Amino acid sequence: MKYKLWLFFVIIVFAIPAAAQDMGNIAFIADLSAKKEAAFSDAVKFFAMISGKKHANLEQTIKDLQHDKIIAPADAAADGAAPLRRGTLAFMAARYLRLGDSLMYAIFKNKRYAVTACAAAGIMRGDTGQWDIITGSELIEVMGKIHEKTGGDQ
Amino acid sequence: MKRLRKGLLLAAMIVYSTTPAFSAILVVSTKGDAAYKEGGHWKPLAKGQELKEGVQISTGVNSQAVLNIDEHMLTIKPLTMIKVYKNSLSKSASENNIGLKYGSVNARVKRIGALKTKFNITTPVATSSVRGTNEDVGYGPLSGMFIRVNEGSIGATDNNGGSRIVSGRSLYQLLWGNVRPENLASGLRNNSITLFHLGNITDEEKDALNKYGDQITDNFEDNANFLDTVAGRLTTVTVDLQWQPY
Numbered sequence: 001m002k003y004k005l006w007l008f009f010v011i012i013v014f015a016i017p018a019a020a021q022d023m024g025n026i027a028f029i030a031d032l033s034a035k036k037e038a039a040f041s042d043a044v045k046f047f048a049m050i051s052g053k054k055h056a057n058l059e060q061t062i063k064d065l066q067h068d069k070i071i072a073p074a075d076a077a078a079d080g081a082a083p084l085r086r087g088t089l090a091f092m093a094a095r096y097l098r099l100g101d102s103l104m105y106a107i108f109k110n111k112r113y114a115v116t117a118c119a120a121a122g123i124m125r126g127d128t129g130q131w132d133i134i135t136g137s138e139l140i141e142v143m144g145k146i147h148e149k150t151g152g153d154q
Numbered sequence: 155m156k157r158l159r160k161g162l163l164l165a166a167m168i169v170y171s172t173t174p175a176f177s178a179i180l181v182v183s184t185k186g187d188a189a190y191k192e193g194g195h196w197k198p199l200a201k202g203q204e205l206k207e208g209v210q211i212s213t214g215v216n217s218q219a220v221l222n223i224d225e226h227m228l229t230i231k232p233l234t235m236i237k238v239y240k241n242s243l244s245k246s247a248s249e250n251n252i253g254l255k256y257g258s259v260n261a262r263v264k265r266i267g268a269l270k271t272k273f274n275i276t277t278p279v280a281t282s283s284v285r286g287t288n289e290d291v292g293y294g295p296l297s298g299m300f301i302r303v304n305e306g307s308i309g310a311t312d313n314n315g316g317s318r319i320v321s322g323r324s325l326y327q328l329l330w331g332n333v334r335p336e337n338l339a340s341g342l343r344n345n346s347i348t349l350f351h352l353g354n355i356t357d358e359e360k361d362a363l364n365k366y367g368d369q370i371t372d373n374f375e376d377n378a379n380f381l382d383t384v385a386g387r388l389t390t391v392t393v394d395l396q397w398q399p400y
Binding site: 022023025026027029030033049050124125135137138140141142143144147 | 187189191195196197198212213214215216232233235255256257258294295296297
């Protein structure tokens with residue numbers, strides 16, 4: 001009886017960390033890596049993930065991120081399925097990281113200069129435009145760099 | 155009987171804690187969301203789990219997984235996807251090939267006696283072959299592939315057949331779409347732009363500033379230019395460090 005209890009205890013100890021993992025997030029990232037065009041909703045979900053927010057539904061997450069000033073009021077009404085533009089992602093990243101490296105971005109705070117600010121911070125390449133559509137794997141890379149900058153890599 | 159049981163338990167613990175003598179991929183630890191793909195579904199990785207060649211592993215935000223692959227340690231960092239293409243170990247050779255789809259990994263590759271060791275990390279743009287070293291390898295479509303050698307040396311071969319030996323603290327970087335990798339000293343160069351405070355420099359420094367400008371390291375064309383050639387021979391510079399006793 002004692003051994004059975006021990007065995008049960010060992011199984012539980014090993015099983016808890018595995019069961020606590022969220023396979024939904026893993027599947028989301030894996031599926032995203034194959035997308036030729038990332039959607040606005042993908043960026044919203046990713047920002048919710050790295051900022052530790054629950055992503056119950058898109059509308060609520062957008063509201064939460066807008067409250068945190070990560071999403072611009074103009075983007076709050078955007079279609080979730082719309083292709084994700086570099087400018088939109090850069091703007092969200094610049095706000096999330098509170099970037100102030102670029103003087104022009106510090107003054108104008110628009111998407112065009114957000115791309116410049118992100119390039120200066122090493123998150124994006126500088127030779128790209130704000131209207132470019134981001135692929136799924138590009139979004140993962142940018143989010144990885146943001147994650148690293150906020151100390152998530154440690 | 156009790157002693158026998160204790161002995162068996164101890165033996166089992168020793169076997170469990172030591173590295174495998176046969177080809178094996180063992181999960182040493184996990185943090186956050188770390189999963190492997192089986193039957194088209196993502197399943198959580200667990201400490202102590204054994205995986206097979208061909209396994210695909212993915213990590214999420216704030217997550218990582220450490221694998222023991224034939225005594226070599228591979229740390230899969232957050233937001234990374236890898237696939238173990240090859241994992242074989244024989245009496246004479248150990249061969250492993252890891253495909254890095256995106257993200258970054260740290261590989262600590264052991265030199266195991268006289269065993270011929272091959273540990274390759276392949277990305278869509280280049281392959282890093284490692285032996286007895288410690289390196290960080292990353293890949294992303296925007297920044298391409300980077301290899302940071304922390305210890306030992308590695309060989310990097312791009313898809314066009316070009317190869318380079320990277321050692322010391324050099325950074326190998328091959329941008330997506332570029333045929334050639336960046337200068338090995340690019341990391342050093344980009345981190346070496348010096349700001350001079352004119353009121354606080356010596357006369358010699360002022361002369362050097364007037365002569366070469368403030369970005370002296372930008373003059374390097376390639377890694378070989380670090381070494382000066384005199385009459386066809388490499389010139390070595392010896393630096394003696396002397397510690398003064400208190």
